[in-house]
Amino acid sequence: MSTVAELSIAAPEARKAGNWLLVATVILLCVWVLLPIYLLIVNALSSPEEVTAFPKRFFPSFDFGSLSFFINFAGVAKALWNSVLVATLTMLLSIGFGAPAGYALSRFEFPGKETFRFLVLMTRAFPLPLLALPLAVMFIRTGLDDTAIGLALVHTTLALPFAVLITFSLFSGIPVELEEAAWTLGCTRLQAFRKVILPLALPGIAASAVFAFTISWNEVFAAAVLTIENRTLTAFLLQSLGESPLYLKFAGGAALVIPALIFIFAVRKYLFAMWGIANR
């Protein structure tokens, strides 16, 4: 990189100015992302009176009035529980169905492989939440309407393609020689998978499970279409948008955002690998 060094000696001022511009741009973009979230948190951590008052303060008063009103509001605790339940089921279903498929795609060449990949990629070109409409009728017939498992099945169509593609790339990254070595040492295929491959793939699988959880946790349209009594938090908030007071909305928004921030932080290492691969 001697060229770069020479250039930077030749034009130190220009380079310095460029660096400042770069840092300023990064800071500006970070503020653009973080400021709106901060303002929501300020609202959630203020008393109901402060939330509806004008003008507003730009700092939270750390009054938990809004949050306790939200938690004690009829239906909220149940909605939170439903959200967690549906998201957990979605996570289990999409990894349970997706990981074997990902493993098969990474380890075998077989007729029909391309067809399957096409089926998975095709799901990307469709507005999937719309599937909830015809399924609503089917679920009423089969008794799955307004149940956590029914909604989890729809959310799994959203999360499964990701689970397949992510686990596919995970398993592809583990050398097949490791598995073969285990076989020659007397392991069966299943043993080799359990003792050699699984421990190596587990962190990545956990990350894609968190990803599936987040997809379900955040989904609004299908949740609102398919649940009536057993609303998830998103469906609950959507349906009470018209009548609920501002402080309830903001506390609810914060309740949606905070877990999401934790999820994203937990999988930050895998974020780019996953999205980069899943979308190629």
Add this chain to the structure above:
Amino acid sequence: MHSKALPYLLLTPATLFLCVFFLYPFVLVAFEAFTRDGGFTLDNFRTMAGSWKFPVTVRNTLLLSAIVVPIQLVMALLMATVVSRLETGRSAALYIFAIPLGISDLAAGLIWLAIFDQSGFLNTLLSNLGVIDRPVMFLGYQSKLTIFIAVALAEIWRATAIMMVILVAGMGLIPREYYEAAEVFGASPWKRFIKITLPLLRPSLQTSIILRVILAFEVFAVVAALGGTNLPVLMGETYNWQFTLQDHNVAAAMALFILAISIGFTLFFLRVLRVPKETRI
């Protein structure tokens, strides 16, 4: 176990699942859209298109996509570029830029409601600066333009991250040598961006644009949180037909319509931004 059967065995659960919950519902929705009381008919589409709200809905959705997606593309490219040139704090910046990826569209709508509401932070700021005497109704039924701007901002804020992540992953695949060679020949950063980054990034640009446009046609909760019924969009109308008007057949027709424009635009971008096989890296 016979190893020829194993891959199929492993694929069976996922395949069956996608057949039952992905392919079958599409057959159902098409069936519902083209029938009424058991007979084939185009009436559902006529009812859909005949509604006075329909043209407004289509216009709002397409206009929103046409404004939001190009801005997001530029911002995502900017984010990906500055991050790639950052020497310290790179992963922190990437994490912060990626945060909205995990945020629900409903939560994003509520976040921007905190800003644009009548007692919100924008009004507070404007009144502190002395620009206004009393709070302005930004999201009232008479202020369609500010509702539109608020929804557009919330969408740009929320969904730029998904494009950025795809583009960052794509930029990582471009060989360093190309940039070094260009630098030797004295190409400016801007020239390197135009002549190397953009052309080689085409596959990632294509996927990110397609994904984003489809998501833009699905805009729903952001609008519900910020505009209520004052800014009708396609998904919101579909929801309306299903619940408020209780007409599942017309809702199905709406769903097919959204599907059709999504597929149409996917094919369009696949064609316009097609990547010849031999230029792939």
